[in-house]
Amino acid sequence: MFTILVVEDDRNLQRLMAAMLRQNGYQVLTAGDGEEALSVLDASHVDLLVCDIMMPRMDGYELTHLLRRSRTDLPILMVTARETMDDKRKGFLLGTDDYMVKPIDMDELLLRVAALLRRARISTERRLTVGDVELDYDRLTLSHRGETAALPQKEFLLLFKLLSYPGQIFTRRQLMDEIWGPDAESDERTVDVHVKRLRDRLGDVTAFELQTVRGLGYRAERSS
Amino acid sequence: MNSISTKLALFFNAVILIATGLSFVTVSLLSRQVADEIVMDHREMVESILTLRDRTALNLDDIVAIVSTPNYVVRRVELLDAADLGGPALERLEQGEVLVLDRGRLHGVTTVLRLGDAYISIGLQPQRSVLQIWFSRLWTLIVLYLVLAGGLIIALTRRVVRPVLELTEATQQVAKGNFDVHIESGREDEIGRLTANFNHMVRELRTIDYLRRDFISNVSHEIKTPLASIQGYARLLQHEALSREEQAEYSTIIAEEATRLSSLASAMLRLSRLESQERVEDPTCYRLDEQLRRTIVLLEPQWRSKAIEFELDLQPVEYVASEELMHQVWSNLIGNAVKFSHLGGRIDVSLHGDAEAVVVSIGDHGPGIAADDIAHIFEKFFQVDRAHSGEGSGLGLSLVRRIVDLQGGRVDVQSIVGQGSTFTVTLPNRPAASREASPPSGGASR
Numbered sequence: 108m109f110t111i112l113v114v115e116d117d118r119n120l121q122r123l124m125a126a127m128l129r130q131n132g133y134q135v136l137t138a139g140d141g142e143e144a145l146s147v148l149d150a151s152h153v154d155l156l157v158c159d160i161m162m163p164r165m166d167g168y169e170l171t172h173l174l175r176r177s178r179t180d181l182p183i184l185m186v187t188a189r190e191t192m193d194d195k196r197k198g199f200l201l202g203t204d205d206y207m208v209k210p211i212d213m214d215e216l217l218l219r220v221a222a223l224l225r226r227a228r229i230s231t232e233r234r235l236t237v238g239d240v241e242l243d244y245d246r247l248t249l250s251h252r253g254e255t256a257a258l259p260q261k262e263f264l265l266l267f268k269l270l271s272y273p274g275q276i277f278t279r280r281q282l283m284d285e286i287w288g289p290d291a292e293s294d295e296r297t298v299d300v301h302v303k304r305l306r307d308r309l310g311d312v313t314a315f316e317l318q319t320v321r322g323l324g325y326r327a328e329r330s331s
Numbered sequence: 332m333n334s335i336s337t338k339l340a341l342f343f344n345a346v347i348l349i350a351t352g353l354s355f356v357t358v359s360l361l362s363r364q365v366a367d368e369i370v371m372d373h374r375e376m377v378e379s380i381l382t383l384r385d386r387t388a389l390n391l392d393d394i395v396a397i398v399s400t401p402n403y404v405v406r407r408v409e410l411l412d413a414a415d416l417g418g419p420a421l422e423r424l425e426q427g428e429v430l431v432l433d434r435g436r437l438h439g440v441t442t443v444l445r446l447g448d449a450y451i452s453i454g455l456q457p458q459r460s461v462l463q464i465w466f467s468r469l470w471t472l473i474v475l476y477l478v479l480a481g482g483l484i485i486a487l488t489r490r491v492v493r494p495v496l497e498l499t500e501a502t503q504q505v506a507k508g509n510f511d512v513h514i515e516s517g518r519e520d521e522i523g524r525l526t527a528n529f530n531h532m533v534r535e536l537r538t539i540d541y542l543r544r545d546f547i548s549n550v551s552h553e554i555k556t557p558l559a560s561i562q563g564y565a566r567l568l569q570h571e572a573l574s575r576e577e578q579a580e581y582s583t584i585i586a587e588e589a590t591r592l593s594s595l596a597s598a599m600l601r602l603s604r605l606e607s608q609e610r611v612e613d614p615t616c617y618r619l620d621e622q623l624r625r626t627i628v629l630l631e632p633q634w635r636s637k638a639i640e641f642e643l644d645l646q647p648v649e650y651v652a653s654e655e656l657m658h659q660v661w662s663n664l665i666g667n668a669v670k671f672s673h674l675g676g677r678i679d680v681s682l683h684g685d686a687e688a689v690v691v692s693i694g695d696h697g698p699g700i701a702a703d704d705i706a707h708i709f710e711k712f713f714q715v716d717r718a719h720s721g722e723g724s725g726l727g728l729s730l731v732r733r734i735v736d737l738q739g740g741r742v743d744v745q746s747i748v749g750q751g752s753t754f755t756v757t758l759p760n761r762p763a764a765s766r767e768a769s770p771p772s773g774g775a776s777r
Contacts, residue, residue: 190597192655210593276628280621322643323624 109224110134110151114144114158114170115186124157124186127213128220141165145173153181155224157216160187160198168201175202180230182223186211222272229271237270237329238314251312258308261286265301269317269327278324298325342487346480357472366440370431372403373442373453377429380405380444380451391449401456408443408450424450494522498529510537549712553595553725557588564588598726601659602711605733614652619689620645620682622654626661627680630669638675648684650758656734663727664693664754671697671752679753688740689760694753700746708744731756 111133115121125135136151138144140162147153156174160167171183183203187194190208198206204226205219229235233244241250247263248255258266264286269277279295287293302325306317315329376398383394391407399405424430429444441454494516501512512533516526564581567573573581627634627641634641650657668678672695679694700708707713709732712725728742735742740758 190600208597210589212590276631278621278624278628280618281625322641322645323628 108132108134109154110136111155111157111220112136112138112144112147112153114138114141114156114162114167116140116159116162120159123213124216127217128157131217133220139163141167141170141173144170148174148181154227155220156181156183157186157220158183160185160189160194168197171198171201171203180227182227184216184219184223186216226271235267235270237273237327240312240314242267242270249308256308262301262305262308265298266305266317266327269325270315273315273327273329276320276324276326281324346483350476350480353476369440369455370442373431373440374429376400376403376405376453377442377444380446384446391446391451395451398453403453404456405451405453408452491522494518494526498526501529501533505533505536510540546711550599553712554592557592557595560588561585561592595726598730602726602730602733605656605730605737608737612653615654616649616651617654619648619650619657619684619691622658623661623665623680623682623691626658626665630662630665633666634669634672634678637669637672639669639672640675640677642677642679644679644681646683648682648689650684650689650760652738652758656737660731660734660756661691661693663731664756667727667754668693668695668697668752671695673697684760687760689758690755691758692753692755694751696751699748699750700744700752701748702746705744705746709742 111128113121113124113128113135115124115137116139121137121139125137128135136147136153138147141158142165144156144158145165158167158170167185167187171185174181174183182205184205184207185198185203186207186209187198188209195206204223207216207219229244235242235244239252242248242263243250244267246257247260248257249263249266250256265282268282268285279298282298283289283291283293283295287297302317302319309317313330315327318326318328320326379398380394383389383397384391387394389397395405395407420430420432424443424445427445429442432441432443441452443450443452445451494514497514501514504512510533513530514526516523518526564585568578568581568585623645624643627643665678665680672678676696678696680692682689682691684690704713709728711729713728732742735756735758738758740756743755743757744752745755746752
């Protein structure tokens with residue numbers, strides 16, 4: 108079970124988030140400001156931090172900054188009323204993993220928390236499992252029903268990226284920038300070619316499907 | 332002839348000319364007159380002296396005393412300065428002639444005559460001069476002149492200053508918040524123009540003030556309506572005798588209304604920030620087609636649940652603008668298109684750019700907008716169909732219009748009721764156009 112620390116000075120919102128997270132099977136700790144949060148972090152193991160920005164004594168920026176300076180990889184989700192690009196930029200520069208603007212949709216909060224935890228696990232375990240398919244990031248291999256095959260690097264990275272965010276559409280340009288780098292000379296059609304090769308390779312895989320979203324890009328959809 | 336400066340200059344020139352001319356004429360006339368008068372007075376006095384000597388037994392000193400006047404002094408002179416008179420004159424004097432000696436412009440003349448063994452001289456009192464005599468005659472004139480000129484100038488200044496005073500009074504009124512001030516002025520000079528502009532300004536302020544009040548009343552209405560629902564349904568939920576379905580329904584309403592409130596709050600915040608802003612902040616060069624694609628991706632939850640299809644025709648275009656602001660434009664327009672599309676509907680998004688302009692059009696096949704409503708859709712809080720508005724704030728298109736204005740472009744709407752609406756954003760192309768000349772990579776992929 109994952110433990111989540113909710114740092115929020117507004118009592119009602121803190122109770123609401125804690126209740127929502129508990130309802131969905133997380134263990135929840137709470138803190139009213141940054142300093143309190145630090146002492147909770149000292150005392151207990153925490154898998155994810157949900158934190159407000161504007162708080163008394165120590166605000167969310169400072170807390171995030173301190174945690175990142177002490178080289179913690181603890182996933183942080185900032186939840187705040189400040190919605191300008193500058194505020195977001197500051198948050199991300201200080202090292203937050205995700206950012207939500209108040210008033211927050213509780214369902215979205217749950218989805219983001221789950222995604223953050225999944226990615227945190229992927230990045231610690233460096234492997235990804237979707238149904239009966241397992242991807243090993245270090246060896247660039249795909250295992251399916253006991254068969255393990257190595258994939259060409261770009262194809263592997265492409266598949267890993269799409270499967271890390273199941274259901275989310277990526278545009279060709281986004282995938283190019285992420286996998287080939289923003290300065291790559293290649294044509295966006297390169298992505299199409301790699302996706303086609305992946306599809307051929309994944310012919311007998313049923314756990315997920317690589318879908319083309321016309322005009323927009325690709326997504327990996329898990330089979331229900 | 333309409334300008335005050337000309338009028339003032341003309342006026343003062345006239346005053347100076349007239350005053351100088353008048354004083355010149357008066358002074359020159361009077362000065363001759365005074366000299367003539369002095370001579371004549373002297374002649375009369377000589378006659379009096381002669382008459383008094385011939386017909387009375389008064390001695391010379393008495394006669395001198397009688398004849399003397401406050402203006403002239405008559406003296407008995409024992410010895411004459413021969414050098415002062417000159418030989419021939421002295422001779423004429425000795426023969427009984429009356430001599431009139433010119434003493435210069437300021438002191439007039441001195442009359443000298445021989446009477447028995449004595450000489451009599453008639454001259455101005457030593458402390459008086461011709462000038463003083465002039466002044467004694469002119470002072471009334473000068474005072475009158477000053478009074479009249481002063482009066483005229485004051486009257487003129489009043490005439491100039493009166494509208495300024497009126498304006499001052501009016502500005503004070505406006506400062507206090509009274510926008511119903513209007514100044515009548517039939518003038519066509521600077522003051523007239525100032526007054527006309529002032530009236531114009533007050534009219535504009537009145538409109539702005541009206542819009543502001545309207546905005547505030549709209550805002551409070553927009554805030555109070557969802558609050559009333561939230562309050563009401565929360566109260567209902569406090570009663571225990573509710574079925575699970577009712578509970579679920581009421582709490583859904585509360586959640587929806589709260590979402591509406593929050594989107595209203597953010598839209599108002601953005602709009603007020605944009606309205607105080609005069610130019611686009613931190614513009615960057617980016618791929619517009621990619622931004623449109625990503626905006627559609629971000630809106631996926633909305634369109635996917637309605638099974639909407641996108642028909643995209645996006646030419647690769649690099650554009651310089653504030654990416655964040657333009658994102659708001661697209662997400663509002665595409666979001667509206669999604670909102671007003673029927674289930675399973677299609678939305679067409681196209682992007683074409685050339686050296687001059689970039690044209691983005693977003694078309695839905697929804698209910699369309701009535702012609703009467705099209706004029707109002709960019710107004711704050713205007714919503715064509717409240718039933719359809721859901722969580723809309725009524726500010727989205729105002730935001731779009733404002734951002735596109737800041738970017739120097741325009742938004743056009745074409746709509747046919749029952750067939751759908753198309754919003755076309757035309758943006759002027761900036762220096763990015765030059766990069767457009769070389770075909771960007773990946774252009775042929777779609």
